[in-house]
Amino acid sequence: MRTIGEAAAELGIESHVLRHWEHVGALTTRRDGNGYRVYDDNALEQARTVLKLRRVGLSLPQITAAMSPKKSAAQTVVREKIAALESEVLRRQQAIAFLQHTVECRHRYLDDCPDCATFVREA
Incomplete structure (x- = not known):
């Protein structure tokens, strides 16, 4: 058993984060x-999972x-996040190619480059 302060220290976060x-x-x-x-x-493992998902x-x-x-509810959320991350990766790859x-x-x-103009129109 750990106190909130001990758990927070072990996770590398502040106690108020765990309360939130x-x-x-x-x-x-x-x-x-005593209500503490x-x-x-199990609670610490759950907190590690929350922390990883936040990260x-x-x-x-x-x-x-x-x-x-x-x-099914969990899978829906995770699939939506995967799609958002894949979309972000694509946008960043396009930005790298342009740069x-x-x-x-x-x-x-x-402005004199037709290839640059093509990149600009695609965005």
Whole structure:
């Protein structure tokens, strides 16, 4: 069993973050006889999962849904996030291609380059 401070330190976050996660329903914790939160191994593992999902970009409502006992609800949220990330990867790859071309472009001004104009029209 760990106190909220011990759990937060182990996770590398502040105690108020754990309280917030509990408040919004992304984390469940037990209380001791004095009403203090206690973190057993299961609660700590759940907090690690929330932390990982936050780091990959899920919002707390998405995390709550992704951790739902109903697998289909969890899969829907995760699939939506995967699609959003794939879309972001594509946008960044296009940005890299455009910037690489501008570095290598033989034209003095980008407006003079038909390839640059094509990149601009595609955006």
